[in-house]
Amino acid sequence: MAIKRILVADDEESIRWVLSRALKKKGFSVDLAEDGKQALSMFRSNGYDLAVLDIKMPGIQGLDLLKQVQEEFPETLVVIMTAESTMENAVMAMKNGAYDYLTKPFDLDALDAIILKAQKAAEVSDQIGHLKEELQEQYSFGRSIIGNSQPMQEVYKTLGRVANSDVTVLVTGESGTGKELIARAIHFNSQRLGKPFVAINCAAIPRELLENELFGHERGAFTGATDRKAGKFEQANGGTLFLDEIGDMPLELQAKLLRVLQEKEITRTGGSQTMQIDVRIVAATNQNIAELVEEKKFREDLYYRLNVVPISLPALNQRKDDIPSLVEFFLKRSQEELGVSAIECSKEALSLLKRHNWPGNVRELENVIKRATLLSPNHILMPSDFPGLLSNQSGKNQDESLEGLVARKLENSLAQMDLQELDNLYEMVLHQVERPLINIILQQTRGNQVRTAEILGINRNTLRKKIKTLEIDVKRGS
Incomplete structure (x- = not known):
């Protein structure tokens, strides 16, 4: 807040004239009030960055006006003018929130010094205000x-x-x-x-x-x-x-x-x-x-x-739906801190991150993203950029059930597809599961279709139909 508008309130016309002339030469916009009541009315109509108030005025006294200004316009800086005989009141004014005081008669240089100090204080206050806003926004x-x-x-x-x-x-x-x-x-x-x-x-x-x-x-x-x-x-x-x-x-x-x-x-x-x-x-x-x-x-x-x-x-494993948002946030932060170019996370990598149990919670995720951002040679993070997680997944896979294995593979595949553009997903998935299954059993029975149908639990004619539909080469077993 730069100081631009100043109100001078004093019942002595000569004081008002001198201060108005001096302040306008400095480039300030100056309004004048001859008593406390007029000053308060002008405050409520215009608002001011700085007010110079006489401590003794008709109507509302300077100290009472100071209190009113403090309540209604806390951002306004107030300078009190006082005579030598009222120094005790000046001290009281400072205790009540006045920015500074001037003792009559005063040198205009003294007023200039106070305004310069007030200007710097206003600038610092602005900086603090901006800092508060940034901190509040940051957190x-x-x-x-x-x-x-x-x-x-x-x-x-x-x-x-x-x-x-x-x-x-x-x-x-x-x-x-x-x-x-x-x-x-x-x-x-x-x-x-x-x-x-x-x-x-x-x-x-x-x-x-x-x-x-x-x-x-x-x-x-x-x-x-x-x-x-x-x-x-x-x-x-x-x-x-x-x-x-x-x-x-x-x-x-x-x-x-x-x-x-x-x-x-x-x-x-x-x-x-x-x-x-x-x-x-x-x-x-x-x-x-x-x-x-x-x-x-x-x-x-x-x-x-x-x-x-x-x-x-x-814990993070209780809110895995938040992982994509967290990954995006940590990617941006890592790019800013490490000074690297923009990096994205692939669907396959994101799927890997969502499967991890995260015993170290959000802090572990942040460190994993930061390390991958720093070490990856690519602009898109892939599962290979998270070797620690891949090895953990491999360890888990050794004891993983068939259903769990299929579910995990299916999740990976679906993560790479735009489901909105598909209308035959069920048939497509069934064919992809049936073809390798029939192939494996045919290989183990050395092409014996009767035995293969028995193991699969289906009719021999059904097996023949599937072999034809799925284009399986029985002789080659593939």
Whole structure:
């Protein structure tokens, strides 16, 4: 927001004239008001980027007008003009949200300096606003969290209900399902957007260091504590703290966390002074917390504090319909990150990806796509670009039933066809199955049609008809 329109409100005509002349020379559009009531009316009619208000005016006083402007036009920057005898009021104005103040009589250079500073502040505010919008868009539901399957629709519904509130959320799901992504989406779609998002993995930090990471320490709290350190709670103040793998938090630390949630205050290690904090908690785990509670490995009272709103993320093998969308998303991301040309995924490769069980969930899929994008010499990914998955499928095929094998092969074949253009699929598939089946039995009976018909369980005349229809060379057995 560049500063273009300025309102000057003062009951002294000479002040209005001087400021108007000086500001117009700088290229600003300037309106003048001789009292607070007129100024408020002009605000409501025109709107301004900056207002210069006298603290003493007829009608509505400057401080009252400041309060009204703050409520109705929070984006407007307000500069208060005051005499030496009313410096206390100037301080009060700053506390109430004024951007700056000028002491009468003032030099016009002082006003220029304030406007220049305000201009830069407005530019920074614009940049922050754009950044907030980008982050909100980046972590919007359906943008970074991909999938339209029924399990994901349930997740979206819950996210929509809780994002704008301050309730504590417990996210559960297998490793790789995207629990931190959900936590970030909650934060960046909440009123805490623009405030810190701080994440800590409770399982990745040794238990003796975890307390220090969460609460920080005072200088001299222990050997080597040469400086004061702010913990994750302090760093996240005003924003969101994501406690990943909360199920691995030691019991003694769970008690301290419970107290923080109840009292909304912390004490650094080695300190005696408490500090008020305003932090929203989103916790996550891949463990069954209810079972840990029964086993006395997790505090029941803390569990209920954290589990205000539960969100359960489905494993990828429970939402395989989302795999095509996820593949498309990861392909685009990999192309941007790796700087490679556009790559697509073939139907055969996509079919292979959909058959895989994905024990590592979405994270595994992302890594597989990134590796294939980087290593493939082609612009279209084929099954051969996923050798790890092919070998897994081969291993499974050794114990695969005949029906499963046929189903898998049939799925591969159908994935390459446009089913909308077919009207004889049933006959076509039957012929493709019958021909090799009859061929194999004829070879094993050395062309004996009577024995072949018996094994197949069909009439000999029916076999002859099929041999003719399917154009099978009985002598060659093919």
